[in-house]
Amino acid sequence: MSITIHPIGTIRTPYKEKFAIPRQPGLAKSAMGEISFSKECNDPNYLRGIEQFSHLWLLFHFHQTADKGHTPLVRPPRLGGNHKLGVFATRSTFRPNAMGMSVVEFAGVSYQNKQLILTVRGIDLLDGTPILDIKPYVPYADSIPNASGGMAQHSPELMAVIFSEQANKQVQKFAPNYPQLHSLILEVLSQDPRPAYHQNSHPDKTYGMTLYDLNIQWQVIEQQNVVLTIQKM
Structure with a gap:
């Protein structure tokens, strides 16, 4: 079975290269992104009511690394790059379907010159990343206080x-x-x-x-x- 997915838009961000992008969303709250919607989704009705939600899930395509393939085991930076884990036990960009997901903060919607734009904050996405879907973050379901985070249970120390x-x-x-x-x-x-x-x-x-x-x-x-x-x- 094959599945065809078309991006709903593209995000513009300050990050012009993969190096130095925060490894998780929300770590650089000053990083703003603007999602410009594709012709098929360039209708404000697609975002009606989205201002009710403080945060959103972005599903996206790792477009810069997608052609590099994937392996069953990867070396997470969190473990110093010296230990291997299964790719599905990590957030590595090298995945079978090259898909990622990030929680970002809603920062506004505009519709000017016939272009729909969603502004978000706290992004960890490369400039030009194709956006595949957007879903509201629902605190009672998406936040699990006693969840185990494995190697990433705690945030890293800051320099x-x-x-x-x-x-x-x-x-x-x-x-x-x-x-x-x-x-x-x-x-x-x-x-x-x-x-x-x-x-x-x-x-x-x-x-x-x-x-x-x-x-x-x-x-x-x-x-x-x-x-x-x-x-x-």
């Missing part, structure tokens, strides 16, 4: 993030266009986006990530992420 004098000036320079830039960088880097195998080595390495159209470079110095520069690409 301190500081800005160099130069980076502080650059944040202020870009603030008119990106008012959430400072808080977004803080939230993303506090999660320590480095590969797991780098976390106890490579002390002098300079890392880079792309947010919006900006290249942010940083180093880990004395267990702190130090933002060095923020430059237009």
